[in-house]
Amino acid sequence: MDDRQWMVTNGLAAVFVSAFLYLPVVGGFYTFLVLVVLQGVYLGWQPVPANQSRLGALVFVGLLCVGILLLGFVFRSDGPGNLWGLVALLGSAAGVAAMWIARGVRQHRDKGKTD
Numbered sequence: 001m002d003d004r005q006w007m008v009t010n011g012l013a014a015v016f017v018s019a020f021l022y023l024p025v026v027g028g029f030y031t032f033l034v035l036v037v038l039q040g041v042y043l044g045w046q047p048v049p050a051n052q053s054r055l056g057a058l059v060f061v062g063l064l065c066v067g068i069l070l071l072g073f074v075f076r077s078d079g080p081g082n083l084w085g086l087v088a089l090l091g092s093a094a095g096v097a098a099m100w101i102a103r104g105v106r107q108h109r110d111k112g113k114t115d
């Protein structure tokens with residue numbers, strides 16, 4: 001997978017997760033956090049080189065922040081609220097941590113197969 005495809009994959013994952021912060025009935029903060037971690041695990045498990053993994057994490061964090069801000073204006077009449085930055089920070093930290101852990105587990109598992 002080339003860099004552009006990987007950036008688009010991570011960007012779409014971030015925007016998808018951002019929408020769940022504001023959706024009525026199925027959305028909310030806890031749904032958002034669960035989906036951020038699941039997306040992080042999925043993206044971290046992908047067989048990409050380390051530099052693409054870091055690039056994907058940066059794109060994920062950037063578009064998560066932008067997605068939360070912009071989708072807040074779409075789904076709420078008063079905007080995203082005062083704490084959108086804190087929510088973006090928590091989501092980014094959880095997502096990148098999940099990516100890092102999943103990547104480490106995958107590398108450890110693959111290393112054990114070759115020995």
